[in-house]
Amino acid sequence: MAHGPRIVHLDQLVIRPGSGWARLPLIAGAVGFVFTIVSIVLARSSPESTKQFFHSWLVAVVFFLCIGLGCLFFVLIHHATKAGWGVVVRRLAENLACTVPVLAVLFIPVVALGMYDLFHWTHADAVAHDRLLQVKEPWLNETGFWIRTVIYFVVWSGLALYFRNASRRQDDSGDEALSRRMARFSPVAVAVFAVTLTFAGFDWLMSLEPHWYSTMFGVYFFAGTVVSAFAALTVLTLAFERSGHFRGVVTGEHFHDLGKLLFAFTVFWAYIAFSQFFLIWYANIPEETNWFLSRLHGTDHNPANWRAATMLLAIGHFAVPFFFLMPRTIKRNRTLLLIGALWMLAMHLWDVFWLVMPNLHREMTFSLLDLTSLLGVGGVFLATAGWLLSRGSLVPSRDPRLVESLAFENI
Amino acid sequence: MGLMTLDVPEASAGYSHYGVLARFETAKALYRACEAVRDAGYSKWDALTPFPVHGLEKAMGLKPSKLPFLVLATGLSGAGLGFALQSWVHIQGYPLIISGKPLFTWPAFVPVTFELGVLGAALGAVLGMFAFNKLPTYHHPLFRSKNFTRVTDDGLFIAIEAWDPKYDDRDTAEFLSGLGAVEVEHVPIDDPADDSDGGGAA
Structure with a gap:
């Protein structure tokens, strides 16, 4: 009500040939290709490098997969709650979610080759002398692992493609029944998503x-x-706002809400992270504490090593963003919100690194392969995202709640 | 406590009228009128509606609430108090070794610290909201107006108070009529004849 009607032309909402966005798939794809080759060449230089490569690659793929899967979650929740505010950003999430099938192609062959280097439970001689691994064998065996992994990727890809396609069909037809169908299907999809994501975390x-x-x-x-x-x-x-595509479409109100959700899930992450640590620390049972011991007490040679990484996670992934993202003014300020969002991306990368790497290095070590793998996977991820984004309107242009989203104001 | 003495605002001393009350038909008309009242430079006035009108605080030119700062302060105080209490109990007050852990085991203090932080923030939010809204107020001069009963049904009102520096009995009323008000009336501060139906003014 505060402003007059805003006029947004539909041709503003597509990526035009020749613009920077249109060149993104080619540039990012080239970077991804080159650094994937570099990673493979480096990986072949020695057995240690091969092992390092598999771990670095796992970190990189899981990091970008998380972005795609989290966006799929946003789309599902959006439909399940029939949300109005976020329609203008939903198409971006739909597109990012559709990077999952491409990341599956990057995940499956590499992890298949690296099974022995990545997963101790694939060592038959170790399992033969290990009662605990024998007990866990019905779950932790290679056949089961691959059946489940394929199921995860098929389910996620199917969901991501279904919601993107249905939403894009609505761009052409304006059929409101599509919105109702997506809203009816999404609660089931949320349940399936929750189970597959949980077990993927367990398996990988x-x-x-x-x-x-x-x-x-x-x-x-x-x-x-x-x-x-x-x-x-x-x-x-x-x-997209800076490049002009979202001018007059996205307002400070939408950024305020994105910032609120970023803040909320940062706090949720901390709550869960501490709860996981707390129960294990308190009960003090050896088979549970070893995982945290390797992250809280380095080696005799360098006791502060992984501990510093853990502290960085606690401070950088929670304490700092908790106070930084809390004020309303920061969430409504483009530059400061950008800093907060980039910071959280970096911290999430650190989180995945922290989950994977103590398995390989008893002392925290960085490798060139960490960087090349990240650029390789990241290039492919950005190329895929850029290609998907350029295939149609950047907002669901005939969604029945689009007007509500354009006029959205926080109370 | 001072909570029950807000019958009539203190500033009203010496005024015969509380001010002018104007009713508007639609939220849109009210919104436009609020912008005009704000731009005319009035400072002692309020808009009263049966439902939230989005963006009205901007049309009225209200400053952002101070409540979040109070909530942050009471939340941090609660958390700090909770942590300090546990630290004192476990180190000084009643030192007990529990499952072989040191006396000062901060991770064990986190749940209570968190809960007391939430409690402090919640109490600060609710009580602060009451205090900033001057609640509870048991009576208000606007209740003298028969029209005003519609504020809980379909009436959208603007009330400009007589002690506003820009206020003038006739001009302000005409100003509000000009903004599209369908009913404009002067509200008395005290009506002895009306004493029977509450209000409590002697």
Whole structure:
């Protein structure tokens, strides 16, 4: 009500050939291709590098997969709650979610080759002398792992493609029945998503240390996933506003809400992370504490090593953003919100690194392969996202709640 | 306590009228009128509606609430108090070794610290909201107006108080009529004849 009607032309909402966005798939794809080759070449230089490569690649793929899966979660929740405010940013999430099938192609062959280097429970000789691993064998065996992994990717890809396609069909037809159908289907999809994400976290990250288990790990993985997705969504929305596509479409009100969700899930992550640590620390049972011991007490040679990484996570992933993202003025300020979102993306990367790497290095070590893998996977991820974004309108242009979203104001 | 003495605002001393009350038909008309009243420079006035009108605080030119700062302060105080209490109990007051852990084991203090932080913030939010809204107020001069009963049904009102520096009995009423008010009336501060139906003014 405060402003007159805003006029947004539909042709503002597409990526035009020749613009920077149109060149993104090519540039990012080239970067991704080159650094994937570099990573493979580096990986072949020695057995240690091969092992390092598999771990670095796992970190990179899981990091970008989290962004895609968190965006899928945003789309599902959006439909399940019939939300109005976020329609203008929903298409971005729909597109980012559709990077999951491409990331599956990056995930499956590499992890298949690296099974022996990544997962201790694949060592038959170790299992033969390990009662605990024998007990866990009905779950932790290679056949089961691959059946489940394929199911996860098929389910996620199917959901991501279904919601993107239905939403894009509505751009052409304006059929409101599509919105109702998506709203009716999404609660089921949320349940399926929750189960698959939980067990993917168990299979790919928790089983890196097969003696350890935490029933909370799935929720922990989920919390970090959603944080990274809201951070990525915020950065992308800001970028499209700066390039003019979202001028008059996205307002400070939308950024305020994205910031609120980023803040909320940062706090949720901390709540879950501490709860997981707290119960294990308090009960003090050896098969549970070893995972935290390797992250809180380095080696005799360098006792402060992984501990510093853990402290950085506690401070950087919670304490600092808790106070930084709390004030209303910061969430409504483009520059400061961008800093907050980029910071949370970096912290989520650190989180995944912290989950995976103590499995390989008893002392925290960085490798060139960490960087090349990140650029390789990141390039492919950005190329895919850029290609998907350029295929149609950047907002669901005939969604029945679009007008509500355009006029949205926080109370 | 001072909570029951807000019958009539103190500033009203010496005034025969509380001010002018104007009723508007639609939220849109009210919104436009609020912008005009704000731009005319009035400072002692309020808009009264049966439902929230989005963006009205901007049309009225209200400053952001101070409540969040109070909530932050009471929340941090609650958390700090909770942590300090547990630290004192476990180190000084009643030192007990529990499951072989040191006396000062901060992770064990976190749940209570968190809960007391939430409690402090919640109490600060509710009580602060009451205090900033001057609640509870048991009577208000506007209740003298028969029209004003519609504020809980379909009536959208603007009330400009007589002690506003820009207030003038006739001009302000005409100003509000000009903004599209369908009913404009002067509200008395005290009507002895009306004493029977509450209000409590002697």
